[in-house]
Amino acid sequence: MRSASHPVAQGMYDPRNEHDACGVGFVATLTGEASHELVDQALTVLRNLEHRGATGSDPDTGDGAGILIQIPDAFLRDSVPFVLPAAGGYAVGIAFLPADAAETAEAVARIEAVAADEGLSVLGWREVPTAPGLLGAAARETMPAFRQLFVADAAGEKTGLALDRAAFALRKRAEREVGVYFPSLSARTIVYKGMLTTGQLEPFFPDLSDRRLASAIALVHSRFSTNTFPSWPLAHPYRFVAHNGEINTVRGNRNWMRARESQLASDLFGAGDLERIFPICTPDASDSATFDEVLELLHLGGRSLPHAVLMMVPEAWENHASMDPARRAFYQYHSTIMEPWDGPACVTFTDGVQVGAVLDRNGLRPGRYWVTDDGLVVLSSEVGVLDIDPARVVRKGRLQPGRMFLVDTAEHRIIEDDEIKDRLAAEHPYAEWLEAGLIELADLPDREHVVHTHASVTRxxxxxxxxxxxxxxxxxxxxxxxxxxxxxxxxxxxxxxxxxxxxxxxxxxxxxxxxxxxxxxxxxxxxxxxxxxxxxxxxxxxxxxx
Incomplete structure (x- = not known):
């Protein structure tokens, strides 16, 4: 049931080398009030980023477009015939199922069996309305069937982040054991995406036009697959990120994550062996997809989303003479357990409550933001993506190299870069840990100088x-x-x-x-x-x- 959206490895092509460089943006409100108007604004941002995406020879087959929003609880309740628990008590996500009806039935049955094994009850499935007539031939030929899966904790105890951890195990197993891809499966966020142009996303998924579908956060992405093949699963956003750029170190990052799997242990993911969710990094995924998979593990494994992002995309700290010692210790400690995911990148991220962006340490990708007097926050690859009266703008700027821009819809404010990093640096005694566990080569005792004989010169x-x-x-x-x-x-x-x-x-x-x-x-x-x-x-x- 593997997706046939891109070729298998052959000749000089290998799907593990997939990279993309794209248009990215988000819209959020500091009030935290969900609305369909905000979704409309995000879709406008997406359409205005069309030139940052791409198509092939067929103008109706895009490299990819998508949107990530908060769970539209009221809309979903009105759209399904079964009873849903309170908001946060159920997880939902779109499954990319086989186009063949018999294969779909088999996949659904196997997914439900995995869900039961993970302590989740399947509340039901919903057919996702689509308009395939809009698609070009290449996109239509590889288009999966779309169904939304609704699950809840069988014991009725897990909600929110705890439920997301159980859904994470279900999703990883479904992808590996059943071969079905889920753009997301969460109690907090949902993703609509595909092998689409920016203008096709909303009409292809009529859900996005429904006035009942509301969110206080919306993350959008227009994909340009650099020297690679477009596909339905590799469109952005992913579960937590949308990314503009390339992760040039991704091969080494994947190898290190594979090596670390034998050491991973946590009781947060249920009683089963963690090997059931391996490999953490899907072998044929793009660099952005791999980044998202590791970020997801770090976040669901107990770290805040900003903490996990800064572990993977640290600012330039080693030669920063004036950096606060506590912050330097934070970065140095994490450099010993996680190598940086380097490359020109503007990474936007959200967990459904906080939404933000971080720029690579070299500042090689653009990121502009502005805030209005009524609390609307817009960040994008460029200015001009949303028509806003300049008189309403109370703050604007651009992302700085290695800096983080973070909006918290629960605290109704923008959390500044220094506050984020100072708070994280104070969470643990990183300097003490380094002092106790790290030895510099320069601190090793000198050994006696040995004058070698000429006979050893060749060696x-x-x-x-x-x-x-x-x-x-x-x-x-x-x-x-x-x-x-x-x-x-x-x-x-x-x-x-x-x-x-x-x-x-x-x-x-x-x-x-x-x-x-x-x-x-x-x-x-x-x-x-x-x-x-x-x-x-x-x-x-x-x-x-x-």
Whole structure:
């Protein structure tokens, strides 16, 4: 039942290399009052970001568009024939089911069995109205069937975040064991998305036009799949984020998460073994989808959403001479347990109560925001996405590198970057933990200096990476005549993998970045925002701060 929206790995194509660079935005109200007007405004923002998305040769098949909103409780109650618990007492999400009716019936039965195994009762299913006639041929051929699944805790005890953890286990198992993708399955938020253009999203999902569908937060995204294939599941938003940019370190990030799985332990996800939700990172997912999966684990595992985001997208702290020591300790501690997810990125995120955005430490993606006198907050990839009278704007600005912009609809205010980070830095004695558990190489005792014999020179040259070319072209002229070493930047030698000669191991590695949309970076020209430090030692449980 795997989605056929993009090809399987073949030739030089691998779905694990999927990246995207897109248009992103959110609309929220500081009053916290849900309304359909806010959903309309978010859809307007989305349509005005059309130029940041893309289509193929078929103009009616988009790379992807979507919206994430709070659970529209009143609308859903009016739309289903079964009784729903109080708001927060049920989780709902759209399932991307097989188009074949028999396969759908089988998938539904298997999902319900998994739900029962996870201690959840299935309240019912709802057919999601759609308008497939709007779609181009490619989108229509790969279009799944859409049904909303409603579940609740069988014991009637779990609500909100606790219910989301149970729904998380159900969703991960359904994706792995049944092959059915859920854009979201939550008691707090719901996602409508697909392989659509920005103008198709609302008419394709008539739910979005219903005046009863209301939210105080709406996150939208228009996808441009950089050198990759569009697909229904890889449209944004995901469960927590919508992302504009590339995660250039994603291959290493995935490998590290896979390595950490054996150490993961938590009693927050029910009594079952955590292996039932592995792998955390779906093998064929895009960089944004992988980022969302790890963020979801960190948040549901006990950390606040801003905390989890800052673990993955830290500001430049190592060479920041004036940074507060407590904040530096916060970043340094987390750098030992989670490597940064680096690359040019504007990441917007929400849990249904807080909504915010963070910019990569280099500031290589745009993010603009403005606040009106009636509490409307708009953030987007660019200005002009919503027609607002300038006289109503009481605050505006742009995201700064490494800074976070956060709206809290429960506290009815914007929480400033310094307050967020100072609060997080004070949660635990990070400086004491570092003092007790981290040893710098410079602090190790000196050893006795050993003068090696000339007989060991070849071994030492090999140890330090000398090559035959360097000995012949650079060192020999220097030793023979005292001449300056002369070399050039260019090379016409074969790449290491194709060379007939032995090559150094680091010759086989090159910097990975999306050349279409961002520059390569290095630790010399960008010393302030890069680091060459690494930590050695055993991995601890990522879900237990200690």
């Amino acid at each position: 030492r040259q090999q140890t330090f990476g000398y090559t035959e070319e360097e000995l012949r072209v650079l060192l020999a002229p220097m030793a023979g005549s005292g001449a300056e070493p002369i070399g050039s930047m260019g090379t016409d030698t074969p790449i290491a993998a194709l060379s007939d000669r032995p090559r150094l191991i680091f010759d086989y590695f090159t910097q990975l970045f999306a050349q279409v949309t961002n520059p390569p970076l290095d630790a010399i020209r960008e010393e302030l925002v890069t680091s060459l430090h690494s930590s050695l030692g055993p991995q601890a449980n990522l879900l237990e701060p200690t």
